[in-house]
Every structure is written in structure tokens, then in C-alpha cells.
Amino acid sequence: MAWFKRDKPSVQTPAEEERRVKTEGLFTKCPDCNNVIWKKELEGLLHVCPKCAFHFKIDARQRLEFLLDGGQSEEFDAHLRSSDPLQFVDQKNYPDRLEKAIESTGCNEAVVNVQGSLKGHEVVCAAMEYRFIGGSMGSVVGEKITRAIEKSLQTRKPLIIVSASGGARMMEGVLSLMQMAKICTALAQLHQEKIPYISVLTDPTTGGVTASFAMLGDLNIAEPKALIGFAGPRVIEQTIRQKLPDGFQRSEFLVEHGMLDAIVPRKELRDFVADWLVFMSNGRSAGQ
């Protein structure tokens, strides 16, 4: 259920750290096919390997830049920060972890909310930041996602949430868990109001995020080869005392089992979403 389970996968795939585009040096290596790519070129390719189409992890702001129309986005609720409600101490203080995450990501929490437009459609969009304590969901992420839903309810603009998260944040205990209930209650209202909600799942989306808003879109779509599941692979391997087969819990596996609407490559995401937004908004004005 919690974010960390994906941090050090016991499964053979390359370490998560290596999957991220390294910021130093001019070249980067594709973790999937070992292709050496000039970084400037990678940027233009939306961080997708030109040889094997491996989708590199991208941060929340970059995601919003790729997905939405340029120069149109306005961030909201950026100031919300965790108050360490449990005064949680393990080997590190939780406030120290937060401080470090804020410094390294330039975000106050693991989600960025904006109002913007996508190929001319006005939308509310929340993108999760995996680099912020594994994209884990505590009180602030729960609150911000809820406020994004409420913004959609107030403005009747379609909602898009891009997930990247290991699940609930342990350091806020049961308050983290209850964010799932809070968000789903708000989503129930959005559902009843027939306001479109498109959930985009990216690598990785597991635990309490998958078991709440990420699976409740009118459409649940994912990037290729994203790890998507409830339990993390390590936990499952410990339970069944077996190694998991390659591709287990990846986007392709989920589509095969009927659990995802579509796999959409990053470069097609804008067009795919825009067409569905046409479908979802026209029906409402014309049909009622």
C-alpha cells in the first residue's frame, strides 16, 4: 500500500533511479535497450527512447508542459505543505524528509494542480511528482486532489489526473489512508454531475492511489510498460514465494486482463485525450 515498495524492486528490471534521465552529462543511456541518446534530442522526443520507445520518467511540471497548451496553465494550491500530524520519527524525522524533497523537486508536495487547456479544451489537471517521497499520498496530496475535483465541479471543466505514486504515505498513518475515502467521495459527486474525468496512469502507480482515484476515471489510460497494481511486486513475491513473470502488472498485462481502457504512447496522449474530450463534452450540451 505504501510508496516505498517500488523504490528498490527485487525484480530484475533496472533500478528506478537509473530510469530517470540523469541530469549530468550530455548523453544518457536508455535503461531498456542501452541506446546512448543525446539529451537535447531526448527532450524533443518527450523523453521517449527513439530506438525502443522506452518511456523515461518525467517530472510533474514537464508532464504538464507536454500535455497542455503552452503558456496557458495557472497553478493553484501550490502553497499547501505537510504539518507532520503524527510527529513521525523513524531513522529520520519526517520533516527532514519533506525538507529534502522540497529542495530536490522544487515542489511543496507530490502533486501539482493547474488550470489550463488541452488543444483548446479548458481543463483542470493534477500531475503527481514521483520524485517527492515516491509520489506518496499524505494529507496534502489528498487535499490537493480533492480541491482539483472541486475546481472541476465549480467550473464544470473536465478533470485530468496523471498518477505516479507508490501509494499512501506511511508517515501520516491512517490520515493518508483516509485521503482515499476523501477523494472518492468527491469523485462520486463529479461522477453524478457527469463531468468528464480522465485518469492517466504512469510508471509506477501502485497502492492507495491505484485503489482510489487512478482507477475511477471515465477512462483509465496508461503509458506503455508502466507498473500498475495494488500490491507492489516485492510484497507479492514474498506472499507467493515465487518470482513474478516478466511483464506482470505492466500496462500491457492490465489491458490483457481488461483492467485498462488503452495504452497511449506519450506522443499521442494529447490527441487521444482531446478527441475523448470532444466526445464527453458535446454529449452533455447536446443531449440534455
Place this chain on the structure above:
Amino acid sequence: MMSKFEELTELKERAEALPPEATEAIAELTLRITQLEESIGKENATAWDQVQLSRHENRPYTLDFIERLFTSFRPIHGDRRFADDTAIVGGMALLEDQPVMVIGQQKGRNTKERIYRNYGMAKPEGYRKAVRLMQIAEKFNRPILTFIDTPGAYPGTGAEARGQAEAIAHNLRTMAELQVPIVATVLGEGGSGGALALSLADRILMLRHSIYSVISPESCSAILWKDQAHTQQAAHALRLTAPDLEHFKVVDEVVPEPPEGAHSDWDAAAALVKESLLRNLGELQVQSAQQRLRGRSEKFRRIGEFVE
């Protein structure tokens, strides 16, 4: 995954076939249980004591409560999609002559039963059965009473393939929309998303020695301290006891247990739960469906602490 109590029961079951050093282990565990039982009601009872009490081998389980709270329990099975999940039980029952829908997680008391109940860990078909029963209750305008006692949702390959996450998410949204009153009672272990999937209720009641947590203390210790030695510290850090949850306004009422704990007197424990259930349900039933929906939504809307 197994608690000390479960280990002890299994050891006792096989005692004759065990080597002499096992006798020592049994003695040690028995001593620990004695200490634990002595700690009940004392100021210095630790969070870890509470965790162990919530998993006590003699603690009454969902069906034990159902037997004492209701008459005419008529269980029904299956999700009409894939299978019947034996980790979740449910059906109609009479609460003082009033028809109610009862749904709860069920643990087993000996090895055979525990395997049959999958240690109280439901699969997607269990959550889908639960939501199906809730929709029957909605159609016929009957209250829903859920009972929580699970280490968590089952983390297996089949469960993943059949959409464990989607099943839980769907339950949460559905429960947020139901017009009938919902009261959830945490009886033993409230384990993470698997427990939450039956808890999006108008009122959440929690037995004094039950727990509710985002992760088990064992897993929390393994992840944050990289060992099993800090399980007790993790239990403390997670703030998972009934008074903790009341403090964070997640739980509406802490239901007292008999002086020696629920495991010492099942009838008395059930009587205390019944009093609380009847009172809370009564309060909800004088409200309109609209009032309840607003109340439910506001209850969860407020949960969480942060700085603006």
C-alpha cells in the same frame, strides 16, 4: 503475517510432534500473552500491546459477533462475476426485528479455517460481493452494517490480474453514493486499503482494543528500519490505536470492551457493540438521505492535517 497468537495456536496444535526446544518457545509465548492480558486497561499498555490484542487468538470474529448481535442471519454468496470469496461474509439479518444488510471480513480460528478464510484477506471478488450486497440494501432501503477485521487486501497474482485496486476503488465511490445509512465497526485489525474498502460509512465505530493502520507495524519496520527489530516502535509511530483514531477524527466512537478484553467475554463484548450500533443507527435513521450523504461527505472531507 502471522501473529504470535496464531503461531502459538499452531505450535500447540502440533505440540506432540515438536522437538523439546519448541516447548520453550511455547512457554515464552504463553508468558507474553499473560503479560499482555495483564496490560489491558493499564495506563502503560503500549501500541504494540494493542496490535497484539487486536489479533488475539481468542478474540471474537465477525461471525461470532453476528451470532450475538442479530437474529435470522441469512448469508448469501458470490460476486456474480468470478467466485465466492470466503474471506468476506454477508447477508440479511434482523437487528431487534429490523432488517439490515450485514457484511464483514472473517478470519479463521485454526489452521484449516484460517486457510479457508485466507487469513481474512479478501480478493477482488470479495469486494465485488460486498458492493453487490450493498446495492441490494440500497434497492430495498435497508441499512448497511459492516464489520472490519483484516490484515489487508490479499496481495496475490490472481487478485492483481482481476483488479484488486479497481475493486477497492469502486467500493469506495459506491459507498459514497449510497442513500441508506452505513455504520462500519472495526472489530479487530483494520488493515489498510482492504479495511477501508468496507469503511466509507456515516459512522465508524472502533472497539477499544482494535487497530486501524495504513500499513502493518511489521512491514513498516521492515521498510523504514530495514529490519524486524523495530516493529514495536513502528506500532507506536503509526498512531493506530482506537483513541488515536478518535483523536484524528477518523473514528466517531470508541466502543468499550469488557474489563479483561473482548476475548475474555464474547457476550459482553457483543452487548457493548450492540448498544453502540443501535444508538448510532437510530441517530442516522431520523435523518433524510440527503442529510446523511452531506454528513458522510463532510466527515471525510475534513480528514487530514496540513498548513496553508
